[in-house]
Amino acid sequence: MLKLFKSIVALLMVLILVGSVVGCTSEPTAQEPVVESEEQTEEITEELVVEDRGYARPESLVSAEELNNMENVIIVDFRDATLPGGYIPGAIKIGRGEQFAEIEGVANMLPDKEIIERLLGGAGISNDDTVVIYDGDNGLWAARLWWTMKVYGHEDVRILEGGSDAWRDAGFRTQMTADSLEATTYTAKEANTTMIADLAMIKESFDNDNLVVLDTRSEGEWNDGRVPGAVWIEWTKALNADGTFKNANELRELYESNGITENKEAIMPHCRAAVRSAHTMFVLTELLGYENVRNYDGSWIEYEKSGEAIEK
Template identity: 50%
Template sequence: MFKPKLMLVFILAITLIFSVVGCSNQTTTKSDSEPAQASENGYSNPGSLVSAEELKDLIDDGKVKVLDARDGKNKLLGGFIPTAIDIDRNATSVEVNGVKGMLPNKENFEELMGSLGITEKDTIVVYDEANNLWASRIWWALKVYGHKDVKLLNGGRDAWKAAGYETGKAAEVATSTYKAKEANENLFATLDSVKESFNNKNLLVLDTRSEDEWKEGRIPGAVWIEWTNTINQDGTFKSVDDLKTIYEEKGVTSDKEAIMPYCKSAVRAAHTLFVLQELLGYDSIKNYDGSWLEYSVSGEQIEK
Protein backbone atom coordinates (compact mmCIF):
# COMPACT_ATOMS: atom_id res chain seq x y z
CA MET A 1 0.00 0.00 0.00
CA PHE A 2 3.02 2.31 0.38
CA LYS A 3 4.39 1.71 -3.11
CA PRO A 4 2.48 4.63 -4.73
CA LYS A 5 3.84 7.01 -2.07
CA LEU A 6 7.36 5.69 -2.53
CA MET A 7 7.01 6.09 -6.28
CA LEU A 8 5.84 9.71 -5.80
CA VAL A 9 8.81 10.50 -3.56
CA PHE A 10 11.15 8.93 -6.12
CA ILE A 11 9.67 11.02 -8.96
CA LEU A 12 9.92 14.21 -6.89
CA ALA A 13 13.55 13.44 -6.04
CA ILE A 14 14.45 12.83 -9.68
CA THR A 15 12.70 16.06 -10.68
CA LEU A 16 14.62 17.99 -8.05
CA ILE A 17 17.96 16.54 -9.21
CA PHE A 18 17.33 17.48 -12.86
CA SER A 19 16.16 20.92 -11.80
CA VAL A 20 19.43 21.53 -9.93
CA VAL A 21 21.49 20.19 -12.83
CA GLY A 22 19.57 22.40 -15.22
CA CYS A 23 20.30 25.52 -13.12
CA SER A 24 23.94 24.54 -12.96
CA ASN A 25 24.14 24.28 -16.75
CA GLN A 26 22.48 27.66 -17.16
CA THR A 27 24.93 29.25 -14.75
CA THR A 28 27.88 27.75 -16.59
CA THR A 29 26.55 28.99 -19.91
CA LYS A 30 26.12 32.53 -18.55
CA SER A 31 29.59 32.50 -17.06
CA ASP A 32 31.09 31.31 -20.32
CA SER A 33 29.48 34.22 -22.14
CA GLU A 34 30.76 36.89 -19.74
CA PRO A 35 34.27 37.18 -21.19
CA ALA A 36 32.84 37.83 -24.65
CA GLN A 37 30.59 40.55 -23.26
CA ALA A 38 33.47 42.08 -21.33
CA SER A 39 35.58 42.22 -24.48
CA GLU A 40 33.02 44.44 -26.20
CA ASN A 41 34.39 47.93 -25.67
CA GLY A 42 31.17 49.76 -26.44
CA TYR A 43 32.95 52.41 -28.54
CA SER A 44 30.77 54.35 -30.95
CA ASN A 45 32.91 53.28 -33.91
CA PRO A 46 34.88 50.18 -32.84
CA GLY A 47 35.98 49.69 -36.44
CA SER A 48 38.33 52.66 -36.10
CA LEU A 49 40.58 50.53 -33.88
CA VAL A 50 42.21 47.15 -34.41
CA SER A 51 43.93 44.86 -31.94
CA ALA A 52 47.31 43.31 -32.65
CA GLU A 53 45.58 40.01 -33.44
CA GLU A 54 43.18 41.67 -35.87
CA LEU A 55 46.03 43.46 -37.60
CA LYS A 56 47.94 40.19 -37.92
CA ASP A 57 44.95 38.67 -39.73
CA LEU A 58 44.66 41.66 -42.06
CA ILE A 59 48.36 41.44 -42.91
CA ASP A 60 48.18 37.68 -43.49
CA ASP A 61 45.22 38.21 -45.81
CA GLY A 62 47.02 41.00 -47.70
CA LYS A 63 44.14 43.38 -47.07
CA VAL A 64 45.85 46.34 -45.41
CA LYS A 65 48.47 49.05 -45.82
CA VAL A 66 50.30 49.63 -42.53
CA LEU A 67 51.95 52.99 -41.75
CA ASP A 68 54.70 53.23 -39.14
CA ALA A 69 54.62 56.69 -37.54
CA ARG A 70 57.29 56.15 -34.89
CA ASP A 71 60.10 58.55 -34.12
CA GLY A 72 62.76 58.43 -36.83
CA LYS A 73 65.57 57.63 -34.38
CA ASN A 74 63.80 54.49 -33.20
CA LYS A 75 63.29 53.36 -36.77
CA LEU A 76 67.06 53.19 -37.27
CA LEU A 77 66.94 50.00 -35.19
CA GLY A 78 64.25 48.48 -37.39
CA GLY A 79 61.36 47.01 -35.45
CA PHE A 80 58.76 47.56 -38.16
CA ILE A 81 55.57 45.53 -38.12
CA PRO A 82 55.70 43.25 -41.21
CA THR A 83 54.68 45.06 -44.44
CA ALA A 84 54.71 48.42 -42.62
CA ILE A 85 55.56 51.51 -44.68
CA ASP A 86 57.86 54.12 -43.17
CA ILE A 87 56.09 57.49 -42.94
CA ASP A 88 57.69 60.60 -41.49
CA ARG A 89 55.41 61.47 -38.60
CA ASN A 90 55.80 65.17 -39.45
CA ALA A 91 54.85 64.64 -43.08
CA THR A 92 51.30 65.91 -42.58
CA SER A 93 52.51 69.18 -41.06
CA VAL A 94 53.61 72.17 -43.15
CA GLU A 95 54.10 75.91 -42.67
CA VAL A 96 51.22 78.09 -43.88
CA ASN A 97 51.37 81.89 -43.69
CA GLY A 98 54.15 81.73 -41.14
CA VAL A 99 52.40 79.18 -38.91
CA LYS A 100 54.10 75.82 -38.58
CA GLY A 101 52.33 72.50 -38.08
CA MET A 102 49.40 73.15 -40.43
CA LEU A 103 47.77 70.61 -42.71
CA PRO A 104 49.20 70.39 -46.24
CA ASN A 105 46.91 71.31 -49.11
CA LYS A 106 45.11 68.69 -51.15
CA GLU A 107 47.74 68.46 -53.88
CA ASN A 108 50.62 68.06 -51.45
CA PHE A 109 48.68 65.45 -49.50
CA GLU A 110 48.00 63.48 -52.67
CA GLU A 111 51.69 63.62 -53.51
CA LEU A 112 52.62 62.35 -50.04
CA MET A 113 50.22 59.41 -50.15
CA GLY A 114 51.28 58.54 -53.69
CA SER A 115 54.94 58.47 -52.65
CA LEU A 116 53.99 55.87 -50.03
CA GLY A 117 52.16 53.66 -52.52
CA ILE A 118 48.78 54.39 -50.97
CA THR A 119 45.52 54.66 -52.91
CA GLU A 120 42.23 56.10 -51.69
CA LYS A 121 40.67 52.62 -51.72
CA ASP A 122 43.19 51.06 -49.33
CA THR A 123 42.43 49.94 -45.80
CA ILE A 124 45.06 51.71 -43.70
CA VAL A 125 46.25 50.99 -40.15
CA VAL A 126 48.55 53.55 -38.53
CA TYR A 127 50.66 52.91 -35.44
CA ASP A 128 53.41 54.46 -33.35
CA GLU A 129 54.88 53.87 -29.91
CA ALA A 130 53.68 57.12 -28.35
CA ASN A 131 50.16 56.17 -27.21
CA ASN A 132 48.85 56.71 -30.77
CA LEU A 133 49.69 60.42 -30.58
CA TRP A 134 51.31 60.75 -34.00
CA ALA A 135 49.20 58.00 -35.50
CA SER A 136 46.13 60.08 -34.61
CA ARG A 137 47.54 63.08 -36.46
CA ILE A 138 47.99 61.02 -39.63
CA TRP A 139 44.55 59.44 -39.13
CA TRP A 140 43.02 62.93 -38.90
CA ALA A 141 44.78 64.14 -42.05
CA LEU A 142 43.51 61.12 -43.95
CA LYS A 143 39.98 61.73 -42.72
CA VAL A 144 40.10 65.42 -43.61
CA TYR A 145 40.87 64.43 -47.20
CA GLY A 146 38.13 61.84 -47.34
CA HIS A 147 39.90 58.52 -46.82
CA LYS A 148 37.19 56.07 -45.80
CA ASP A 149 38.95 53.13 -44.17
CA VAL A 150 41.70 54.13 -41.75
CA LYS A 151 42.27 52.68 -38.29
CA LEU A 152 44.65 52.91 -35.33
CA LEU A 153 46.41 49.95 -33.72
CA ASN A 154 45.13 49.99 -30.15
CA GLY A 155 48.18 49.98 -27.91
CA GLY A 156 50.55 50.74 -30.78
CA ARG A 157 53.70 48.76 -31.48
CA ASP A 158 53.92 47.73 -27.81
CA ALA A 159 50.68 45.78 -28.26
CA TRP A 160 52.15 44.03 -31.30
CA LYS A 161 55.27 43.04 -29.36
CA ALA A 162 53.23 41.97 -26.32
CA ALA A 163 51.31 39.59 -28.58
CA GLY A 164 54.59 37.89 -29.46
CA TYR A 165 54.65 38.87 -33.13
CA GLU A 166 57.84 39.47 -35.11
CA THR A 167 59.15 42.79 -36.39
CA GLY A 168 61.64 43.58 -39.14
CA LYS A 169 62.52 46.06 -41.86
CA ALA A 170 60.25 48.61 -43.52
CA ALA A 171 58.49 47.55 -46.68
CA GLU A 172 59.70 48.65 -50.10
CA VAL A 173 56.96 50.52 -51.92
CA ALA A 174 56.12 51.46 -55.48
CA THR A 175 54.60 54.88 -56.01
CA SER A 176 50.90 55.20 -56.74
CA THR A 177 48.31 57.78 -57.74
CA TYR A 178 46.20 59.02 -54.83
CA LYS A 179 42.97 60.95 -55.37
CA ALA A 180 41.92 62.94 -52.32
CA LYS A 181 38.58 64.62 -51.80
CA GLU A 182 38.25 68.30 -50.98
CA ALA A 183 39.17 69.06 -47.37
CA ASN A 184 36.29 68.32 -45.00
CA GLU A 185 35.81 71.60 -43.14
CA ASN A 186 33.72 69.83 -40.51
CA LEU A 187 36.89 68.24 -39.14
CA PHE A 188 38.95 71.34 -38.44
CA ALA A 189 38.53 74.75 -36.84
CA THR A 190 40.08 78.08 -37.78
CA LEU A 191 41.06 81.11 -35.74
CA ASP A 192 37.71 82.69 -36.65
CA SER A 193 35.89 79.57 -35.39
CA VAL A 194 37.69 79.83 -32.07
CA LYS A 195 36.92 83.54 -31.74
CA GLU A 196 33.21 82.78 -32.16
CA SER A 197 33.36 80.74 -28.95
CA PHE A 198 34.03 83.89 -26.90
CA ASN A 199 30.38 84.89 -27.20
CA ASN A 200 28.75 81.49 -27.67
CA LYS A 201 28.57 79.03 -24.76
CA ASN A 202 27.56 76.23 -27.12
CA LEU A 203 30.99 76.45 -28.77
CA LEU A 204 33.61 74.88 -26.52
CA VAL A 205 37.39 75.21 -26.87
CA LEU A 206 39.27 72.26 -25.34
CA ASP A 207 42.92 72.61 -24.30
CA THR A 208 44.70 69.24 -24.54
CA ARG A 209 48.19 70.45 -23.56
CA SER A 210 50.17 69.85 -20.37
CA GLU A 211 49.31 71.61 -17.13
CA ASP A 212 52.42 73.80 -17.37
CA GLU A 213 51.42 74.97 -20.85
CA TRP A 214 47.88 75.63 -19.65
CA LYS A 215 49.10 77.79 -16.77
CA GLU A 216 51.46 79.79 -18.98
CA GLY A 217 48.60 80.98 -21.17
CA ARG A 218 45.47 79.70 -22.85
CA ILE A 219 42.59 80.61 -25.11
CA PRO A 220 39.92 82.47 -23.07
CA GLY A 221 37.15 80.22 -21.80
CA ALA A 222 38.93 77.01 -22.74
CA VAL A 223 38.43 73.81 -20.74
CA TRP A 224 41.61 71.90 -19.88
CA ILE A 225 41.80 68.09 -20.22
CA GLU A 226 45.26 66.80 -21.05
CA TRP A 227 45.20 64.25 -23.88
CA THR A 228 47.08 61.63 -21.81
CA ASN A 229 44.07 61.24 -19.49
CA THR A 230 42.42 59.03 -22.10
CA ILE A 231 45.13 56.35 -22.14
CA ASN A 232 45.61 53.24 -19.99
CA GLN A 233 49.06 52.32 -18.67
CA ASP A 234 49.53 49.80 -21.47
CA GLY A 235 48.89 52.45 -24.12
CA THR A 236 45.36 51.33 -25.02
CA PHE A 237 42.38 53.65 -24.90
CA LYS A 238 40.31 53.79 -21.72
CA SER A 239 36.80 52.39 -21.55
CA VAL A 240 33.73 54.32 -22.63
CA ASP A 241 32.60 54.77 -19.03
CA ASP A 242 35.97 56.17 -17.97
CA LEU A 243 36.14 58.48 -20.96
CA LYS A 244 32.62 59.79 -20.40
CA THR A 245 33.46 60.56 -16.79
CA ILE A 246 36.65 62.40 -17.78
CA TYR A 247 34.89 64.69 -20.24
CA GLU A 248 31.43 65.11 -18.76
CA GLU A 249 32.82 66.16 -15.37
CA LYS A 250 34.41 69.13 -17.14
CA GLY A 251 31.30 70.00 -19.14
CA VAL A 252 32.56 68.53 -22.41
CA THR A 253 29.25 67.03 -23.46
CA SER A 254 27.83 65.78 -26.74
CA ASP A 255 25.13 68.46 -26.89
CA LYS A 256 27.61 71.22 -27.72
CA GLU A 257 27.26 72.89 -31.10
CA ALA A 258 30.96 72.30 -31.65
CA ILE A 259 33.97 71.23 -29.60
CA MET A 260 37.34 72.54 -30.77
CA PRO A 261 40.38 70.82 -29.25
CA TYR A 262 43.77 72.49 -29.59
CA CYS A 263 47.36 72.01 -28.43
CA LYS A 264 50.59 73.51 -29.77
CA SER A 265 50.33 72.30 -33.37
CA ALA A 266 47.15 70.18 -33.62
CA VAL A 267 48.81 66.82 -32.86
CA ARG A 268 47.59 66.15 -29.32
CA ALA A 269 44.31 67.77 -30.32
CA ALA A 270 43.94 65.24 -33.16
CA HIS A 271 44.24 62.47 -30.58
CA THR A 272 41.44 64.04 -28.56
CA LEU A 273 39.31 64.43 -31.69
CA PHE A 274 39.72 60.71 -32.34
CA VAL A 275 38.59 59.87 -28.79
CA LEU A 276 35.55 62.14 -28.81
CA GLN A 277 34.41 61.34 -32.33
CA GLU A 278 35.30 57.70 -32.86
CA LEU A 279 35.12 56.28 -29.34
CA LEU A 280 32.38 58.40 -27.74
CA GLY A 281 30.41 59.30 -30.85
CA TYR A 282 30.38 63.07 -30.37
CA ASP A 283 29.38 65.17 -33.38
CA SER A 284 31.04 68.37 -34.58
CA ILE A 285 34.53 67.88 -33.20
CA LYS A 286 36.83 70.30 -35.00
CA ASN A 287 40.59 70.17 -34.53
CA TYR A 288 41.98 73.71 -34.36
CA ASP A 289 44.58 73.40 -37.10
CA GLY A 290 46.61 76.50 -36.18
CA SER A 291 46.38 75.73 -32.45
CA TRP A 292 48.61 77.64 -30.03
CA LEU A 293 51.29 78.38 -32.61
CA GLU A 294 48.76 80.50 -34.47
CA TYR A 295 46.67 81.82 -31.61
CA SER A 296 49.58 83.00 -29.47
CA VAL A 297 50.75 85.41 -32.19
CA SER A 298 47.29 86.42 -33.41
CA GLY A 299 46.97 89.45 -31.14
CA GLU A 300 43.90 87.97 -29.48
CA GLN A 301 43.53 87.99 -25.70
CA ILE A 302 45.43 85.31 -23.75
CA GLU A 303 43.97 84.07 -20.48
CA LYS A 304 46.16 83.12 -17.50
Protein backbone atom coordinates in the same frame (compact mmCIF):
# COMPACT_ATOMS: atom_id res chain seq x y z
CA MET B 1 3.19 -20.79 2.69
CA LEU B 2 6.97 -20.78 2.58
CA LYS B 3 6.83 -20.91 -1.18
CA LEU B 4 4.54 -17.83 -1.23
CA PHE B 5 6.85 -15.91 1.12
CA LYS B 6 9.87 -16.61 -1.12
CA SER B 7 7.95 -15.38 -4.16
CA ILE B 8 7.06 -12.12 -2.43
CA VAL B 9 10.67 -11.52 -1.36
CA ALA B 10 11.90 -12.19 -4.88
CA LEU B 11 9.39 -9.75 -6.33
CA LEU B 12 10.41 -7.04 -3.87
CA MET B 13 14.09 -7.49 -4.76
CA VAL B 14 13.31 -7.15 -8.47
CA LEU B 15 11.35 -3.96 -7.85
CA ILE B 16 14.19 -2.45 -5.76
CA LEU B 17 16.77 -3.35 -8.41
CA VAL B 18 14.72 -1.79 -11.24
CA GLY B 19 14.11 1.39 -9.24
CA SER B 20 17.80 1.89 -8.49
CA VAL B 21 18.80 1.35 -12.13
CA VAL B 22 16.23 3.87 -13.36
CA GLY B 23 17.28 6.38 -10.72
CA CYS B 24 20.98 6.12 -11.60
CA THR B 25 20.49 6.55 -15.33
CA SER B 26 17.87 9.27 -15.45
CA GLU B 27 18.96 11.86 -12.84
CA PRO B 28 22.43 12.79 -14.12
CA THR B 29 21.30 13.00 -17.74
CA ALA B 30 18.56 15.43 -16.72
CA GLN B 31 20.89 17.71 -14.72
CA GLU B 32 24.29 17.60 -16.41
CA PRO B 33 23.47 19.54 -19.59
CA VAL B 34 21.79 22.31 -17.59
CA VAL B 35 24.85 22.91 -15.41
CA GLU B 36 27.17 22.82 -18.41
CA SER B 37 25.03 25.28 -20.37
CA GLU B 38 24.94 27.77 -17.49
CA GLU B 39 28.73 27.71 -17.17
CA GLN B 40 29.17 28.26 -20.89
CA THR B 41 26.73 31.18 -20.84
CA GLU B 42 28.60 32.81 -17.94
CA GLU B 43 31.93 32.45 -19.78
CA ILE B 44 30.53 33.94 -22.99
CA THR B 45 28.86 36.81 -21.15
CA GLU B 46 32.06 37.64 -19.25
CA GLU B 47 34.07 37.61 -22.47
CA LEU B 48 31.66 40.00 -24.18
CA VAL B 49 31.71 42.41 -21.23
CA VAL B 50 35.51 42.54 -21.30
CA GLU B 51 35.71 43.19 -25.04
CA ASP B 52 32.79 45.60 -25.44
CA ARG B 53 33.79 48.98 -23.97
CA GLY B 54 30.77 50.79 -25.31
CA TYR B 55 32.49 52.70 -28.12
CA ALA B 56 30.46 54.35 -30.87
CA ARG B 57 32.78 53.07 -33.62
CA PRO B 58 34.83 50.22 -32.13
CA GLU B 59 36.10 49.25 -35.57
CA SER B 60 38.27 52.40 -35.57
CA LEU B 61 40.52 50.70 -33.00
CA VAL B 62 42.44 47.53 -33.80
CA SER B 63 44.13 45.27 -31.25
CA ALA B 64 47.46 43.62 -31.88
CA GLU B 65 45.72 40.23 -32.09
CA GLU B 66 43.23 41.53 -34.65
CA LEU B 67 45.95 43.13 -36.76
CA ASN B 68 47.94 39.90 -36.73
CA ASN B 69 44.96 38.15 -38.35
CA MET B 70 43.93 40.88 -40.80
CA GLU B 71 44.33 40.43 -44.53
CA ASN B 72 44.36 43.03 -47.31
CA VAL B 73 45.45 45.82 -45.00
CA ILE B 74 48.06 48.57 -45.35
CA ILE B 75 50.03 48.97 -42.10
CA VAL B 76 51.67 52.36 -41.62
CA ASP B 77 54.57 52.79 -39.20
CA PHE B 78 54.34 56.36 -37.90
CA ARG B 79 56.95 56.15 -35.16
CA ASP B 80 59.95 58.40 -34.74
CA ALA B 81 62.07 57.86 -37.83
CA THR B 82 65.25 57.55 -35.72
CA LEU B 83 64.07 54.40 -33.95
CA PRO B 84 65.95 51.29 -35.11
CA GLY B 85 64.00 48.19 -36.13
CA GLY B 86 60.78 47.21 -34.44
CA TYR B 87 58.69 47.28 -37.62
CA ILE B 88 55.54 45.21 -37.79
CA PRO B 89 55.98 42.78 -40.71
CA GLY B 90 54.61 44.29 -43.89
CA ALA B 91 54.48 47.84 -42.50
CA ILE B 92 55.43 50.78 -44.70
CA LYS B 93 57.04 53.95 -43.38
CA ILE B 94 55.64 57.47 -43.65
CA GLY B 95 57.68 60.32 -42.16
CA ARG B 96 55.91 62.52 -39.64
CA GLY B 97 57.14 65.76 -41.16
CA GLU B 98 55.65 64.87 -44.55
CA GLN B 99 52.11 65.64 -43.36
CA PHE B 100 52.88 69.21 -42.23
CA ALA B 101 53.01 72.52 -44.07
CA GLU B 102 53.84 76.10 -43.14
CA ILE B 103 50.98 78.41 -44.02
CA GLU B 104 51.21 82.18 -43.57
CA GLY B 105 54.09 81.82 -41.15
CA VAL B 106 52.39 79.12 -39.04
CA ALA B 107 54.24 75.81 -38.95
CA ASN B 108 52.84 72.27 -38.71
CA MET B 109 49.51 72.92 -40.39
CA LEU B 110 47.55 70.69 -42.76
CA PRO B 111 49.01 70.73 -46.27
CA ASP B 112 47.03 71.13 -49.49
CA LYS B 113 45.34 68.04 -50.88
CA GLU B 114 47.89 67.75 -53.71
CA ILE B 115 50.63 67.16 -51.14
CA ILE B 116 48.54 64.49 -49.42
CA GLU B 117 47.87 62.83 -52.78
CA ARG B 118 51.61 62.64 -53.48
CA LEU B 119 52.35 61.44 -49.94
CA LEU B 120 49.79 58.65 -49.83
CA GLY B 121 50.08 57.66 -53.48
CA GLY B 122 53.86 57.58 -53.24
CA ALA B 123 53.60 55.28 -50.23
CA GLY B 124 51.47 52.86 -52.25
CA ILE B 125 48.12 53.62 -50.60
CA SER B 126 44.94 53.60 -52.68
CA ASN B 127 41.64 55.29 -51.87
CA ASP B 128 39.80 52.07 -51.03
CA ASP B 129 42.54 50.52 -48.87
CA THR B 130 42.02 49.63 -45.22
CA VAL B 131 44.82 51.46 -43.40
CA VAL B 132 45.99 50.75 -39.84
CA ILE B 133 48.42 53.26 -38.33
CA TYR B 134 50.67 52.67 -35.33
CA ASP B 135 53.28 54.62 -33.42
CA GLY B 136 55.28 54.28 -30.20
CA ASP B 137 53.44 57.04 -28.32
CA ASN B 138 50.07 55.59 -27.26
CA GLY B 139 48.41 56.55 -30.54
CA LEU B 140 49.40 60.23 -30.33
CA TRP B 141 51.03 60.56 -33.75
CA ALA B 142 48.84 57.89 -35.32
CA ALA B 143 45.84 60.06 -34.46
CA ARG B 144 47.35 63.02 -36.29
CA LEU B 145 47.71 61.01 -39.52
CA TRP B 146 44.24 59.52 -38.94
CA TRP B 147 42.83 63.07 -38.80
CA THR B 148 44.73 64.18 -41.90
CA MET B 149 43.49 61.21 -43.91
CA LYS B 150 39.92 61.67 -42.67
CA VAL B 151 39.93 65.37 -43.56
CA TYR B 152 40.84 64.40 -47.11
CA GLY B 153 38.18 61.71 -47.37
CA HIS B 154 39.85 58.37 -46.70
CA GLU B 155 37.05 56.06 -45.55
CA ASP B 156 38.74 53.17 -43.76
CA VAL B 157 41.60 54.32 -41.55
CA ARG B 158 42.16 52.86 -38.08
CA ILE B 159 44.60 53.02 -35.17
CA LEU B 160 46.47 50.12 -33.54
CA GLU B 161 45.64 50.43 -29.84
CA GLY B 162 48.81 50.49 -27.75
CA GLY B 163 50.95 50.87 -30.87
CA SER B 164 54.27 49.07 -31.24
CA ASP B 165 54.36 48.29 -27.50
CA ALA B 166 51.12 46.30 -27.74
CA TRP B 167 52.45 44.37 -30.74
CA ARG B 168 55.67 43.52 -28.92
CA ASP B 169 53.89 42.63 -25.66
CA ALA B 170 51.64 40.23 -27.57
CA GLY B 171 54.75 38.32 -28.58
CA PHE B 172 54.50 38.95 -32.31
CA ARG B 173 57.65 39.20 -34.37
CA THR B 174 59.10 42.41 -35.79
CA GLN B 175 61.60 43.18 -38.52
CA MET B 176 64.53 45.57 -38.83
CA THR B 177 63.32 47.52 -41.86
CA ALA B 178 60.03 48.73 -43.29
CA ASP B 179 58.55 47.26 -46.44
CA SER B 180 57.72 49.31 -49.51
CA LEU B 181 54.84 49.25 -51.96
CA GLU B 182 54.58 50.24 -55.58
CA ALA B 183 53.39 53.83 -55.96
CA THR B 184 49.76 54.39 -56.84
CA THR B 185 47.56 57.29 -57.89
CA TYR B 186 45.74 58.62 -54.85
CA THR B 187 42.86 61.04 -55.33
CA ALA B 188 42.00 63.05 -52.23
CA LYS B 189 38.66 64.75 -51.73
CA GLU B 190 38.39 68.43 -50.97
CA ALA B 191 39.22 69.09 -47.33
CA ASN B 192 36.30 68.42 -45.01
CA THR B 193 36.15 71.78 -43.25
CA THR B 194 33.66 70.47 -40.66
CA MET B 195 36.65 68.67 -39.09
CA ILE B 196 38.75 71.84 -38.85
CA ALA B 197 38.57 74.88 -36.59
CA ASP B 198 40.32 78.14 -37.47
CA LEU B 199 41.32 81.28 -35.60
CA ALA B 200 38.05 83.02 -36.45
CA MET B 201 36.07 80.28 -34.71
CA ILE B 202 38.34 80.43 -31.67
CA LYS B 203 37.76 84.19 -31.39
CA GLU B 204 34.02 83.70 -31.83
CA SER B 205 34.02 81.39 -28.80
CA PHE B 206 34.81 84.35 -26.53
CA ASP B 207 31.18 85.46 -26.77
CA ASN B 208 29.47 82.16 -27.58
CA ASP B 209 29.01 79.51 -24.89
CA ASN B 210 28.07 76.94 -27.53
CA LEU B 211 31.59 77.08 -28.95
CA VAL B 212 34.05 75.38 -26.60
CA VAL B 213 37.84 75.55 -26.84
CA LEU B 214 39.37 72.38 -25.38
CA ASP B 215 43.04 72.66 -24.38
CA THR B 216 44.74 69.25 -24.49
CA ARG B 217 48.27 70.43 -23.56
CA SER B 218 50.20 69.68 -20.39
CA GLU B 219 49.43 71.42 -17.10
CA GLY B 220 52.63 73.47 -17.38
CA GLU B 221 51.65 74.77 -20.82
CA TRP B 222 48.14 75.54 -19.60
CA ASN B 223 49.47 77.54 -16.66
CA ASP B 224 51.86 79.49 -18.89
CA GLY B 225 48.95 80.87 -20.94
CA ARG B 226 45.70 79.78 -22.51
CA VAL B 227 42.82 80.83 -24.74
CA PRO B 228 40.29 82.80 -22.67
CA GLY B 229 37.44 80.59 -21.52
CA ALA B 230 39.12 77.35 -22.61
CA VAL B 231 38.55 74.05 -20.82
CA TRP B 232 41.65 72.03 -19.90
CA ILE B 233 41.68 68.22 -20.25
CA GLU B 234 45.13 66.88 -21.05
CA TRP B 235 45.05 64.31 -23.85
CA THR B 236 46.53 61.60 -21.60
CA LYS B 237 43.45 61.66 -19.35
CA ALA B 238 41.66 59.47 -21.91
CA LEU B 239 44.15 56.64 -21.40
CA ASN B 240 44.64 53.90 -18.85
CA ALA B 241 48.04 53.35 -17.26
CA ASP B 242 48.90 50.72 -19.91
CA GLY B 243 48.19 53.11 -22.79
CA THR B 244 44.83 51.61 -23.74
CA PHE B 245 41.75 53.81 -23.95
CA LYS B 246 39.35 54.08 -21.04
CA ASN B 247 35.89 52.68 -21.62
CA ALA B 248 33.08 54.83 -22.97
CA ASN B 249 31.45 55.43 -19.59
CA GLU B 250 34.71 56.66 -18.08
CA LEU B 251 35.40 58.88 -21.08
CA ARG B 252 31.90 60.31 -21.07
CA GLU B 253 32.21 61.16 -17.39
CA LEU B 254 35.60 62.80 -17.98
CA TYR B 255 34.37 65.11 -20.73
CA GLU B 256 30.77 65.77 -19.71
CA SER B 257 31.78 66.69 -16.16
CA ASN B 258 33.89 69.45 -17.72
CA GLY B 259 31.14 70.74 -20.01
CA ILE B 260 32.29 68.91 -23.14
CA THR B 261 28.87 67.70 -24.25
CA GLU B 262 27.33 66.59 -27.53
CA ASN B 263 24.84 69.46 -27.65
CA LYS B 264 27.52 72.11 -28.19
CA GLU B 265 27.66 73.78 -31.57
CA ALA B 266 31.36 72.99 -31.83
CA ILE B 267 34.07 71.53 -29.61
CA MET B 268 37.50 72.74 -30.73
CA PRO B 269 40.44 70.86 -29.22
CA HIS B 270 43.92 72.32 -29.63
CA CYS B 271 47.46 71.76 -28.39
CA ARG B 272 50.65 73.31 -29.73
CA ALA B 273 50.52 71.89 -33.26
CA ALA B 274 47.19 69.96 -33.54
CA VAL B 275 48.78 66.60 -32.70
CA ARG B 276 47.62 65.95 -29.13
CA SER B 277 44.31 67.55 -30.02
CA ALA B 278 43.90 65.11 -32.94
CA HIS B 279 44.16 62.32 -30.38
CA THR B 280 41.36 63.92 -28.34
CA MET B 281 39.31 64.37 -31.52
CA PHE B 282 39.67 60.64 -32.20
CA VAL B 283 38.39 59.89 -28.70
CA LEU B 284 35.40 62.23 -28.97
CA THR B 285 34.33 61.25 -32.49
CA GLU B 286 35.23 57.57 -32.83
CA LEU B 287 34.89 56.32 -29.26
CA LEU B 288 32.07 58.57 -28.01
CA GLY B 289 30.33 59.36 -31.29
CA TYR B 290 30.41 63.18 -31.07
CA GLU B 291 29.69 64.83 -34.42
CA ASN B 292 30.54 68.43 -33.53
CA VAL B 293 34.33 68.28 -33.07
CA ARG B 294 36.82 70.39 -35.04
CA ASN B 295 40.56 70.12 -34.50
CA TYR B 296 42.09 73.62 -34.33
CA ASP B 297 44.65 73.36 -37.12
CA GLY B 298 46.78 76.39 -36.18
CA SER B 299 46.60 75.53 -32.47
CA TRP B 300 48.77 77.40 -29.97
CA ILE B 301 51.47 78.22 -32.54
CA GLU B 302 48.97 80.30 -34.48
CA TYR B 303 47.06 81.67 -31.50
CA GLU B 304 50.16 82.92 -29.71
CA LYS B 305 51.28 84.71 -32.89
CA SER B 306 47.86 86.27 -33.45
CA GLY B 307 48.10 88.92 -30.76
CA GLU B 308 44.78 87.84 -29.24
CA ALA B 309 44.30 87.90 -25.48
CA ILE B 310 46.05 85.22 -23.43
CA GLU B 311 44.56 84.20 -20.11
CA LYS B 312 46.73 83.14 -17.14
